[in-house]
Amino acid sequence: MDISVSDAGEFGLISRIRARLRSGESVLLGPGDDAAVVASPDGRTVITTDVLVEDVHFRRDWSSAYQVGRKAAAQNLADIVAMGARPTAIVVGLAAPRDLPLEWADGLVDGLQDECDLMRAGLAGGDVVRSATLSISVTALGDLQGRPPVLRSGAEAGQVVVVAGRLGHAAAGLDLLRAGRREPAALVDAHRMPTVPYAAGLRLAAAGATALIDVSDGLVADLGHIARESGVRIELASDDLPLPPELVEAALALGIDPRSWVAAGGEDHAFAATMSDEAALRAVAMLADLDGPVPFTQVGRVVAGDAGVVFVDEPPPNLAGHDHFAPYS
Amino acid sequence: MDISVSDAGEFGLISRIRARLRSGESVLLGPGDDAAVVASPDGRTVITTDVLVEDVHFRRDWSSAYQVGRKAAAQNLADIVAMGARPTAIVVGLAAPRDLPLEWADGLVDGLQDECDLMRAGLAGGDVVRSATLSISVTALGDLQGRPPVLRSGAEAGQVVVVAGRLGHAAAGLDLLRAGRREPAALVDAHRMPTVPYAAGLRLAAAGATALIDVSDGLVADLGHIARESGVRIELASDDLPLPPELVEAALALGIDPRSWVAAGGEDHAFAATMSDEAALRAVAMLADLDGPVPFTQVGRVVAGDAGVVFVDEPPPNLAGHDHFAPYS
Incomplete structure (x- = not known):
């Protein structure tokens, strides 16, 4: 019989969890007191929070506990990297x-800890x-x-819109799972557990990004946040969206336009940025x-005009971004 | 008909929430970007997290939304004050x-915001x-x-154990609600929404507390944390536990020993500390x-011996502390 968390009790579960943690370099005081203490050498702390709910954001029959932790x-x-900041710690x-x-x-x-290790962040409490x-x-x-x-508010007319990382893979993986498929593994795993190009995100900031966001709600929706906050118009072209062969293949199998995944699929956590042409070269x-290659694409341009995102050619179908109150399964 | 959160949608709900927020002095960048930015002038950030679940930690027919937010x-x-730190911001x-x-x-x-205002903390995101x-x-x-x-680990033999704030009121309030009563309001409200003596907690730290904790699991359980982390024995006396008349009265009505509430009831968030006699005078x-009077009591002494909490006289009945996997209603 499986041993459950209530068999262990609150304090049993806590000590079991603590035994699995590795300490992060920024965690000055880890779990075990009323609160933890994390180094903030800059004198400012960047903070973000997200909740994942079973059957809304993950399913236990689709994803392992480890994958849910990683995600x-x-x-x-x-989100921390999308501010141009180095992650230091998480609490859960x-x-x-x-x-x-x-x-x-x-x-x-273990999943939470392994993902934190990628950025040398600690699980503080x-x-x-x-x-x-x-x-x-x-x-x-x-x-x-x-x-x-x-910030999202720094985009200016005349700049380019670039993306570092993959688009549409997690959305394709979710549609494959919904269709009862578990293959191709690369796409299905992209939904279960994103491969976030953290280092690329930090380099976009260092190269001179004027606005930066991680693509969690979908490219068009997230560029819409930049457009509205910056008061600019962002022009995209369907024909310029990156369409890797694995996406085209899966789309053919499911009878879906793969550009919808690329334009509206979130959760790959690619980083989208606006910057000058010179900054883009940098x-x-x-x-x-x-160390590893990260896809890098210019997907559009910032122009003057009504705040929003427009396609200069025929837009892909089904562009609605992710609403957290919408159905999942 | 009531309008629900799903009628408003994710972004409608978020903008409605943002319109109700007041900015805190430490919040350098509030909601609306990938993450918030909070001032951390010390170069270290104290961080703690807690989850409240309906029918585990609150009931909507017992507490208003405002009271749940305050709590x-x-x-x-x-928890932040129990580290001797000044709260700066929360995320929710x-x-x-x-x-x-x-x-x-x-x-x-509104409840979250009003409670934060007491410490001039901001709701950052x-x-x-x-x-x-x-x-x-x-x-x-x-x-x-x-x-x-x-920390919890600084208690030393020869020091006194003091408590600033109320003990047992929230537990009495919960037992009254369980018995179908809504009176006396002062006790029932203590369960719905604690009155935390934040300023007193910070002054215990400034006076020279060697260990400090907020009483959330019950006095005996929380002093047990200090005893174990410090490797000391803490001696309490049932006869020295503060027994205000409103507790005695409610206990008589319910046929309960009021010292059980005082010794084992959590959630009033009084601050318990160990310190020298001189520090206690300070x-x-x-x-x-x-500004407002805060009850202050010496409840025991720190002595050498096996780590733990013991009563030098007859202990109150039902001393088990709060386990978060135990039943609520």
Whole structure:
């Protein structure tokens, strides 16, 4: 029989979780007191929070606990990087049904920890409570290292719109799962657990991004945030959207236009930025220097005009961005 | 007909919430970007997180949305103060059923904001998601203002154990609600929405507390944390527990020993500390100087011996502390 979290009790579960943690370099005081202490050498702390709910953001039969942990950490760390900041630590609230297997909690913590390790961030603390619905709340902190935050409001007419990272893979993976498929694994896994190009995001900021966002709601929706906050018009071209062969293949199998995934699919946590032409050239050079190759595409231009995102050619179908109150399964 | 959060949609709900917020002095960049930015002048950030779940930590027929908001913020701000730090900001994750009335969300935000105002902390950002179970995740940040954090591990033999604030009121209120009573209001409201003696907690730290904790799990359980982390024995006397007349009266009505509420009831978020006799005298003077009077009691002594909490006289019955996987209603 599986041992559950309620068999272990609150304090048993907490000590089991603590035994699995590795300390991060920025965590000055980890779990075990009333609160944790995290280094903020810049004197400003960047903070973001996201909640993942079972059957709304993940399904236990589609994703492992480890993958849910990776994803829960990733989407918060990506938000920190989208400010041009270095992630330092996360704290986690786990709301668990009484019968949640202890092994599931173990996998979750391992996933959270492994994703944090990618940025040398630490898991500084958390809370475990009982709930009929399984959910994971993550809050991430980051340090600006003396630089100004890169906001959504800095885009200016005449600049280019670039994307570092993959678009549409997680959305394709979700549609494959909805259609009862588990292949191709690369796309399905992209939904289960994003591969966030953190280092590329930080280099876009360093190259001179005037606005920066991680693509969580979909490219058009997220560029819409930049357009509205900056008071500019962003022009995209369907024909310029990156369409890697694996997306085209999956789209043919499902009878879907793959440009819809690329234009409206979120959760790959690519980084979209606006910058001058010169900055974009710098970004190309800085990204070429990364350990692993990261796709880098100019997808559009910033122009004067009514704030919003428009296509200069025929837009892909189904462009509505992600609404967190919309159905999942 | 009530308008629900799903009628408003994710972005409608977010803009409605943002319109109700007042900015805090430490919030350098509030909601609306990928992340918020909070001042951390000390160069270290204190961080804590807590999740409140409907029917586990609150009931909508027992507490108003405003009271749940006050309580959700309070228990996190109390954890920050229990480190000797000044709260600066909170972020909030709201997981809401589709049919949650928009007015409930309004009340929650007003409660969070009003509690933050007590410490001039800001509501810096958050997330709203759909969930079958209503829950509120709060993460609070604090600034140490150049002082070392006051840990649970600093208690030393020869010191006194003191408490600033009320004990047992929230537990009495919960037992009254469970018995179907709504009176006396002062006790029932203590469960719905604690009155946390934040300023007194900070003064205990300034007076020279060697260990400090907010009483959330119950006095004996929380002093147990100090005893174990410090490797000391804490001696309490049932006869020295503060027993205000309103507790005695309610206990008589319910046929309960009121010392059980005082010794084992959590959620009043009084501050318990260990300190030298001289520091305790300083604390008396510093607390006398507060705007409103805060109960201050010496409840025990720190002695050498096996780590733990013991009563030197007959202990009150039912001393088990709060386990978050235990039943609520």
